[in-house]
Amino acid sequence: LSFRQWLAVFFRWMLWMRLVNFKTMSLKMFGKNLYIGLKTTLAPQRRQYNNPKQETVAAVMVLRHLKYRCCNSCDDVMEAYKRKGWALNSMDSVEQCRDREWVQKLHHSLNQGCHVYGWLEVSKVTGNFHIAPGSSVKDVHVHVHNLHQLGPSAFNTSHTIKHFSFGQSFPGKKFPLDGETVIANKGGVMVHYFVKIVPTVYVDLKQNRLLTHQFSVTKSKLDIDVNSPDGLPGFFVSYEFSPLMVQLNEKEKPFTHFLTDICVIVGGVFTVASLIDSFLYHSSRKLAEKIRQGKFN
Numbered sequence: 001l002s003f004r005q006w007l008a009v010f011f012r013w014m015l016w017m018r019l020v021n022f023k024t025m026s027l028k029m030f031g032k033n034l035y036i037g038l039k040t041t042l043a044p045q046r047r048q049y050n051n052p053k054q055e056t057v058a059a060v061m062v063l064r065h066l067k068y069r070c071c072n073s074c075d076d077v078m079e080a081y082k083r084k085g086w087a088l089n090s091m092d093s094v095e096q097c098r099d100r101e102w103v104q105k106l107h108h109s110l111n112q113g114c115h116v117y118g119w120l121e122v123s124k125v126t127g128n129f130h131i132a133p134g135s136s137v138k139d140v141h142v143h144v145h146n147l148h149q150l151g152p153s154a155f156n157t158s159h160t161i162k163h164f165s166f167g168q169s170f171p172g173k174k175f176p177l178d179g180e181t182v183i184a185n186k187g188g189v190m191v192h193y194f195v196k197i198v199p200t201v202y203v204d205l206k207q208n209r210l211l212t213h214q215f216s217v218t219k220s221k222l223d224i225d226v227n228s229p230d231g232l233p234g235f236f237v238s239y240e241f242s243p244l245m246v247q248l249n250e251k252e253k254p255f256t257h258f259l260t261d262i263c264v265i266v267g268g269v270f271t272v273a274s275l276i277d278s279f280l281y282h283s284s285r286k287l288a289e290k291i292r293q294g295k296f297n
Helices: 003-020 074-084 101-108 255-293
Strands: 021-027 033-039 127-131 135-138 143-146 189-203 209-223 234-241 246-249
Touching: none
Parallel strands: 189 234, 189 246
Antiparallel strands: 021 033, 127 234, 135 143, 189 209
């Protein structure tokens, strides 16, 4: 190669390095910027259907709607099922869809569960959040989930809540959802928790004030099928705040209460001992009287 050719190769390499070394800026929940550095090489993975005679094409012919058009891509297959109102429960049976990334992830995650943990910071207004399968997309400013033509019955929403709380903890605080277990005997179950949050002020002995929240909850379950217009299998929480506030004050028990408790304990022990002594005394007297009269053998 000549010097000019080497120079051209060098500048192309420099341009490539500038393209692959970039920074992505996203927003944190608190409004601060979080910079994420990324350096990687992306190689697209594609599958070509060069020879239709040697490839196994899924036998999907949608009469009248697609005019006997053959489905050569996964999108065509899903569109065909969508127009017919069918659910594509097994993606592995469709040759065109086996190489999709999300299909491979779904295949590798069969018979596996997941452990979800973390926290959210929300405004003190009525709202909701959920954990649901599928790819989340925005459609006309509406948050929806794309199940990729898989039927709701393909997803098992059984779960156990280890811990669920609003606000910081304090002595004696109760957590109604801790240990809650839901078993979905069949797929496509939407579990909805309706939470009523009560603002609470906890004041300890040192007069330290803790602003936290308590809550009560009710639960509902809904079976989702292919023809259901609304609903999505998953874990949903809808919450609203109570207009009332509860204040709890921690107080130290006075010494007089301690003395009263001691007296109650001593009095109870004395009373029980007196009853036992009286029973034994009268029983022994009656027994001695019968022995003296010769009535006891």
